[in-house]
Amino acid sequence: MLTARASAARNVQRIARNYATVVDSAGVRVASIDHGQPTSTVTVFVKAGSRFQPAAGVAHALKNFAFKSTAKRSALGTVRESELYGGQLSATLGREYLALTAEFLRGDEDVFVDILGSFIKSAKFTRHEYEEYVQPIISQEVEAAASDPTTRAIEIAHSLAFRSGLGSPLLAPAHHSITAEHVKSFAETAFTKGSVAVLGAGIESSILAKLTEKSFALKSSSVLTSAASKYYGGESRAENFTGPQTLFVGFGATGAHSPDIATLAAHLSPTPSIKWSKGLSAIGTSIPQDSSVQAVYLPYSDASLVGLLIQGATTAAVKEAGKAAVQALQGAASGIKEEDFKRAVAKAKFNAAQAIDTEYGIITALGTQIFGGPETSLEATLASLNSITASSVSKAASTLLKGKPTFVAVGAIDSLPYADELGL
Amino acid sequence: MVFGSLGPSLAPYLKSSRTIYGWIKPIANWYAKASGYQKYGFKYDDLLIEERDDVQRALTRLTPREKYDRAFRLKRASQASVLHTPLSQKEWTKREEDVRYLKPHVVDVSNENAERKKWDTLVLERK
Numbered sequence: 411m412l413t414a415r416a417s418a419a420r421n422v423q424r425i426a427r428n429y430a431t432v433v434d435s436a437g438v439r440v441a442s443i444d445h446g447q448p449t450s451t452v453t454v455f456v457k458a459g460s461r462f463q464p465a466a467g468v469a470h471a472l473k474n475f476a477f478k479s480t481a482k483r484s485a486l487g488t489v490r491e492s493e494l495y496g497g498q499l500s501a502t503l504g505r506e507y508l509a510l511t512a513e514f515l516r517g518d519e520d521v522f523v524d525i526l527g528s529f530i531k532s533a534k535f536t537r538h539e540y541e542e543y544v545q546p547i548i549s550q551e552v553e554a555a556a557s558d559p560t561t562r563a564i565e566i567a568h569s570l571a572f573r574s575g576l577g578s579p580l581l582a583p584a585h586h587s588i589t590a591e592h593v594k595s596f597a598e599t600a601f602t603k604g605s606v607a608v609l610g611a612g613i614e615s616s617i618l619a620k621l622t623e624k625s626f627a628l629k630s631s632s633v634l635t636s637a638a639s640k641y642y643g644g645e646s647r648a649e650n651f652t653g654p655q656t657l658f659v660g661f662g663a664t665g666a667h668s669p670d671i672a673t674l675a676a677h678l679s680p681t682p683s684i685k686w687s688k689g690l691s692a693i694g695t696s697i698p699q700d701s702s703v704q705a706v707y708l709p710y711s712d713a714s715l716v717g718l719l720i721q722g723a724t725t726a727a728v729k730e731a732g733k734a735a736v737q738a739l740q741g742a743a744s745g746i747k748e749e750d751f752k753r754a755v756a757k758a759k760f761n762a763a764q765a766i767d768t769e770y771g772i773i774t775a776l777g778t779q780i781f782g783g784p785e786t787s788l789e790a791t792l793a794s795l796n797s798i799t800a801s802s803v804s805k806a807a808s809t810l811l812k813g814k815p816t817f818v819a820v821g822a823i824d825s826l827p828y829a830d831e832l833g834l
Numbered sequence: 835m836v837f838g839s840l841g842p843s844l845a846p847y848l849k850s851s852r853t854i855y856g857w858i859k860p861i862a863n864w865y866a867k868a869s870g871y872q873k874y875g876f877k878y879d880d881l882l883i884e885e886r887d888d889v890q891r892a893l894t895r896l897t898p899r900e901k902y903d904r905a906f907r908l909k910r911a912s913q914a915s916v917l918h919t920p921l922s923q924k925e926w927t928k929r930e931e932d933v934r935y936l937k938p939h940v941v942d943v944s945n946e947n948a949e950r951k952k953w954d955t956l957v958l959e960r961k
Contacts, residue, residue, distance in 0.1 A: 484946065
C-alpha cells in the first residue's frame with residue numbers, strides 16, 4: 411500500500427509539472443496535457459462568465475449561442491460534421507468563465523479546433539437563430555432552474571453575498587429583453603486575445619498550438635474587467651413549491667483561494683466516506699433522518715463563498731438540521747480537535763486531487779491558472795494544505811463568522827426559520 | 835414556380851454591367867409603375883407567393899416593425915380593392931421605398947433547406 415501511495419504521489423508531481431506548458435500562439439494562450447488518452451478534449455476558455463456581462467442574462471444567451479452559424483459553416487453544418495466525426499460539442503457557463511468544449515477521437519483535431527475557432531472568430535449571431543434556437547433553450551433552462559430549490563438558493567446567495575460582479579445572475583431573468591445584438595456586442599468585447607485561452611487534454615501541445623495559430627487569429631487584445639469582489643451578506647426568502655425545503659447558510663471571504671477555508675469546508679462536510687453510513691462529523695450525527703446537509707465551497711479568482719446547504723422534507727426537520735449546522739460552524743470557530751483537523755486536511759487533499767482527476771477538472775484548473783486565478787497546481791495545493799494548523803482553520807472560521815451571514819430560505823417561507831432562530 | 839418572382843433571375847447579371855443597367859433601369863421603373871401595385875401602396879415583396887413553406891418561414895424572420903407594416907399594407911390595399919379605387923397619390927409606394935425586404939430571408943431559407951438536403955443525402959467516402 412505504501413508503495414502504491416508513493417507512486418501515486420509521483421504521478422501527481424508529474425501531472426503538476428505538466429501544468430507549466432503554456433505557450434503563446436498568435437497571441438492566444440495555449441496549454442495542453444497528454445497522458446495518451448484515446449480521446450482528445452479541446453476547450454476554449456473565455457473570460458466571459460456572468461461576472462463580466464453588461465446586463466443580466468447576456469452571458470447565458472452567449473452560452474446558448476455557441477456553435478450556431480459562422481462565416482464558415484451553418485449551425486446545421488457544424489452539428490452534422492461533428493456527428494460524422496463522432497465528436498461532441500458542449501458549452502458550459504460559470505460565474506467567471508465560459509467554456510466551449512469539443513471532445514473527439516484522436517486525429518480529428520484539425521476539424522474540431524477549426525469549429526471552435528470559427529465560432530470565436532466569425533460567429534454571425536443572427537436574429538432568426540436567436541429567436542428560433544437560442545431563445546427557447548434559454549426559457550427552458552430558466553424554467554427548470556426556477557423550480558429547483560438548490561439552484562435558486564445558491565443563485566440568491568451569490569447576489570446577496572457579492573451583489574454585482576460575482577453576484578450577477580448566472581441565468582437570464584424569466585422576463586428579459588436580450589436581443590441578438592446585445593449578445594453580439596458582448597461577444598465582440600469578450601472574444602479577444604487576452605480573454606481567450608485554448609486548453610487541451612489528450613492532445614500534443616505543439617499540435618494544438620499550430621492549429622490554434624491557424625484558426626484563432628484574433629485582432630483585439632483588450633480584456634474585460636470587473637470591479638474587485640466585496641462581500642456583503644444578508645438574508646432573503648423565496649417561495650418555492652417543488653422539491654425539498656432548503657436553507658443556505660454561508661459566509662464569504664475576499665481574496666484568493668485559502669487552504670484554511672477549503673479545510674474548514676472539508677471539516678464541516680457531513681458527507682460520509684462510506685455509503686449508507688452517517689459518518690462521524692459533528693453535523694452528520696446530529697441532524698434528523700429526513701434531512702441532509704452539504705458543505706458548499708465555491709472559490710473564485712478573488713473571493714470565495716463557503717457555507718452549508720440544508721435540505722429536508724419538512725420545515726421542522728430543516729430547522730433542527732439548520733441549528734445543528736450553525737452549532738457546528740460556531741464550534742469550528744471556537745476550536746477544532748487535532749483528530750478532526752487531520753481528518754479534514756486529508757479530506758481537503760483528496761477533494762483537491764479528485765477535482766483534477768477528470769478532463770473537465772484538468773481543463774478548469776489550467777484555465778483558471780492561465781487567467782491569474784488561484785494557484786491550482788496540485789503540488790502547491792497539497793503543500794499549502796500541509797502548512798496549515800487547527801488553530802489557523804478555527805481562526806479563519808471565526809473571521810468568517812464575524813462577517814454578516816448570507817442566509818437564504820427557499821420553500822415554504824411561512825414556516826422556514828429565520829437566521830436569528832438558528833442562532834446566527 | 836420556375837418563372838415566378840422567386841425563380842431564376844437575370845437581374846444580378848444585368849446589374850453587374852453599368853451600361854446595360856443604365857438602359858434597363860428606366861424600363862424597369864416604368865414596368866414597376868405600369869404593373870400598378872405601387873398605386874395600392876404595395877411593395878414588390880408583398881406580392882411574393884405566400885403559400886409556400888419557405889416563404890412562411892421567411893415571414894417569421896421579419897422584424898416586428900416589418901411584420902406590422904406588411905400587415906398594414908395588405909389591409910389598406912384590400913380596403914382599396916373593396917372600394918374599387920387606387921389609394922390617393924400621396925399614399926403610393928415611392929420608388930426608393932420599394933425595397934426587397936423579404937427576398938433575402940426567402941433566399942436564406944431555401945439555402946438552408948438545400949444544405950439540409952445535402953447533408954441528408956451525403957454519401958461518405960472512406961479514405
